[in-house]
Amino acid sequence: VQLVESGGGLVQAGGSLRLSCAASGITFSDAAVAWYRQAPGKQRELVAIISIGSISTTYGDFVKGRFTIARDDTNNTMYLQMTNLKPEDTAVYYCYAFPPVSWGQGTQVTVSS
Numbered sequence: 001v002q003l004v005e006s007g008g009g010l011v012q013a014g015g016s017l018r019l020s021c022a023a024s025g026i027t028f029s030d031a032a033v034a035w036y037r038q039a040p041g042k043q044r045e046l047v048a049i050i051s052i053g054s055i056s057t058t059y060g061d062f063v064k065g066r067f068t069i070a071r072d073d074t075n076n077t078m079y080l081q082m083t084n085l086k087p088e089d090t091a092v093y094y095c096y097a098f099p100p101v102s103w104g105q106g107t108q109v110t111v112s113s
Contacts, residue, residue, distance in 0.1 A: 001025040001102040003095040008107030011085055015111070019080040021095030021104055028076040029053075032098050035069060035080045037091035037109075047093065048080060062088075085111045 007019040019035065034049035048059045048069035057069055068081040078095060090111050095104035 001097070001100060003097060003102055003104035005093065005095050005104045005107040008093060008109045010110045010112065013085060013087055013111055013113050015085050016081070016083045017085065017109060019082070019093055019107060019109075021078040021080075023076045023078070023095075023097060023102075026076075026097060026100070026102065028071075028097075029073040030099075033071060033078045034096045035078075036094045036096055037089075038094070038106075039088075039091040042091075044094070050078070082109075085109075087111045087113045 002024045004022045005019060007017060011017055030052060032051055035047040036044050037047050038044040046060050048057060048067060050057045050069045050071050054071055066084045070079045091109060092106040093109050094106045
């Protein structure tokens with residue numbers, strides 16, 4: 001299984017980014033997929049998760065309507081649209097899939113004030 005994130009970068013507070021996660025070696029349509037993030041010195045935390053078939057989504061409390069998770073099962077890709085970014089959103093963002101449990105290598109998001 002390979003999960004490859006892209007789309008991270010440096011953005012000013014209030015800006016937007018769209019992260020992508022391209023999956024291979026997995027039956028993507030049969031997997032729940034999610035985004036996690038980890039800031040320096042902090043534990044990894046759930047950003048958003050989307051179920052099989054996009055039936056349901058769940059977001060971390062800190063998202064507060066700013067992020068949207070989506071999946072494209074035709075292209076084995078997951079997205080995270082992030083808007084109104086804040087400096088506290090600075091972290092490495094990881095793609096996660098289950099089953100089997102799989103992690104991407106992460107993409108850095110840095111939000112400057």
